[in-house]
Amino acid sequence: MSINDVGMLFSFIGGLGMFLYGMNIMADGLQKSAGGRMQKLMSFLTKNRLMAILVGAGITAIIQSSSATTVMVVGFVNAGMLELTQAVGVIMGANIGTTITAWIVSMSEWGSVMKPEFFAPLLLGIGAFLVLFAKSEKKKKIGEILVGFSILFIGLSFMSDAIKPYREAPVFAKAFAVLGKNPVLAILAGTVVTAIIQSSSASVGILQTLALNGVVNWQSAVFITLGQNIGTCVTALLSSAGAGKNAKRASCIHLLFNVIGAVVFGIIMFILFSFNKAWGASTINSVEISIFHTIFNVLNTLMLIPFADKLVRLSTYIIRDNKEDEQPEISAAGEMRRHLDERILGNPAFAMDAVLGEVNVMGQFTLENLKKALEGIETGNKDTIRSVFQNEKTINDMEKIMTAFLVQVDNLSLTEEQHQVIKNLFYTVSDLERVGDHAENIAELADNMRKDEVTFSKKGFKDMKLIAEETILALESALKAREFSSASEAMQEADYERNVDKLEDELREKHIQRLSKGKCVPESGVVFLDLISNLERIADHATNIAGYVVSEAGKGLPALDEE
Known part of the structure; x- marks a missing residue:
């Protein structure tokens, strides 16, 4: 040659x-x-x-x-x-x-x-x-x-x-x-x-x-x-x-x-x-x-x-099915791993769509765990409280899976707008994990109340349910804002979060007054104050999640840096 x-x-x-x-x-x-x-x-x-x-x-x-x-x-x-x-x-x-x-x-x-x-x-x-x-x-x-x-x-x-x-x-x-x-x-x-x-x-x-x-x-x-x-x-x-x-x-x-x-x-x-x-x-x-x-x-x-x-x-x-191929029921985190299949990274837009869907799944799972934790406060049911701790491990696994996949998606050929969404999803997943941590804190309070046989007064229960409902509404609105990219839902969340902040200040003052008048025992007072503090922080994380959506829409609402 x-x-x-x-x-x-x-x-x-x-x-x-x-x-x-x-x-x-x-x-x-x-x-x-x-x-x-x-x-x-x-x-x-x-x-x-x-x-x-x-x-x-x-x-x-x-x-x-x-x-x-x-x-x-x-x-x-x-x-x-x-x-x-x-x-x-x-x-x-x-x-x-x-x-x-x-x-x-x-x-x-x-x-x-x-x-x-x-x-x-x-x-x-x-x-x-x-x-x-x-x-x-x-x-x-x-x-x-x-x-x-x-x-x-x-x-x-x-x-x-x-x-x-x-x-x-x-x-x-x-x-x-x-x-x-x-x-x-x-x-x-x-x-x-x-x-x-x-x-x-x-x-x-x-x-x-x-x-x-x-x-x-x-x-x-x-x-x-x-x-x-x-x-x-x-x-x-x-x-x-x-x-x-x-x-x-x-x-x-x-x-x-x-x-x-x-x-x-x-x-x-x-x-x-x-x-x-x-x-x-x-x-x-x-x-x-x-x-x-x-x-x-x-x-x-x-x-x-x-x-x-x-x-x-x-x-x-x-390619036949056989009994050896039968697998036990897949956990929520395992299901998420299956849905975030690396093969879909071949198309950035579809990969983003899959990620957004799984962030919504993680959000709903975290919301349900918060509701279970609050149910544990109300009922003192041992199995309910235990399930919150188990679900928190799943939420932590979800965060790891989501973060690893988001890193891969961020390295794909994306537009500047898509990169911004991925960045916000990183923050959203982190906020959801923190909400899970606060739900676990609430479950720990419920477990301590069960063990120590501590209860709230009727007035205390009523106040607790009031701030809990507003917190749940705030998180639900934030998740809807993320799922549907809805600025109006994000604005609605801001109203709920303001209500939670206002209630936390009012209830903290009222509870201290009840304690000083001997209308409730110190043990329940400490639990109550910790509880409303956790709920207020959950509402702040909901505001973070909603804020990312509004920033994507160009409304300029900054995310809080609460912790």
Whole structure:
């Protein structure tokens, strides 16, 4: 191999790297531009299978990877956010969405104006200028898309230039002639290459680069493309290795869908090429690869939509349940860990949606534990008090799980607004954990009252219930504000918190007066004062949580720094 040959190899590898990197940057920019709209797509999945297919196609078109979409689907199924019947539609749609990349690559054959060397440098310059100098976040996102798009095309140009000197080389003609005459070998080649580089978009792009230089024939291109569709399943199969049965079934459905399509269309195309050998041996260009790739994926989806439920049943037959797989009931913290599946990190917007949902779950769990602690004060029931202590351990576990996942989400490609929400969620989780601590303090007071046989006077009980109800209302409003991003609920919480502060001052003074007049014993007095102090601090944490929501809405309500 000469120095020139080595240089060409380096150019091809460098071009492939630029192609993949450009695709990644463009996908990041598109995801940021889509923003909250990506989160709303998930809500459509429950409507019907056609909508699920459209959502799968849309997501894949944005993130430029059917493998990434399918891995996310595996994560959603494993987290219990999607049923297998819903996952089928998304997987089918992902195969259609991945054809967008092929069309982007084939743009260079649409006309001289569309050639990469003509407009890519200009777009790169405009994109870089926007990224570096634009003040608007929206313009910066557009700049990222342009930069990624340009690098993708420049990389494609590098690959094409590296191959040009060898397009007359007999090795290419012989290789593709062999693959064209042996469909199984061609499908296997497409499968292996795609499995190695973990991207059908990239492997189709390489094939199209060869086609641009006129070295690929129709027979080999068709069968290699069918193999590439099978190879893209490897990523999801590997991803599901440590997941639950349903997640494994989702990746199995992806494999079944693509294998069945490859077999059916492989037989059809083999028959057609047998009748028209001249067509099979003729060269194919990149646009024709895009056309075949799109037609195959659309027709394969239309063919298998009526059999979607049968695919689900077949996957359950292949991956069966057995008694050894039965697990004991999962704790609330374990359920949270399952829902925050790392596979969903492939899409920042969906990951954020999952985090927001689990913060709400943690909030409701903490609220219920506070109610149990107050019930323990009122009834002195030993089992109720003990359950508060047990739940507090769960709340601490939830905080650790949430914090670890939030760190991962914060390192994703997010907009400034999304980073701010993640920062506020860190604080919210910390506030909820402190509310849990105060609920535990209240349970300890209840346990001491039970052991020491201490009770409040009728007036004391009435006062305690009054401030407890206002505190619960404050926390409920704060949690609603967080769940629905509602500034009005946050303002309502502020009213409740002011009531709690006012009541705490009044009740503290009244109780001290009762103590001085001998209307209640000192032991109950100490417990009462500690109790209302804990309730007042819980209301402050509720104000913190509500304050974060208002700050996101641009209202400027600062969060308290109570402890």
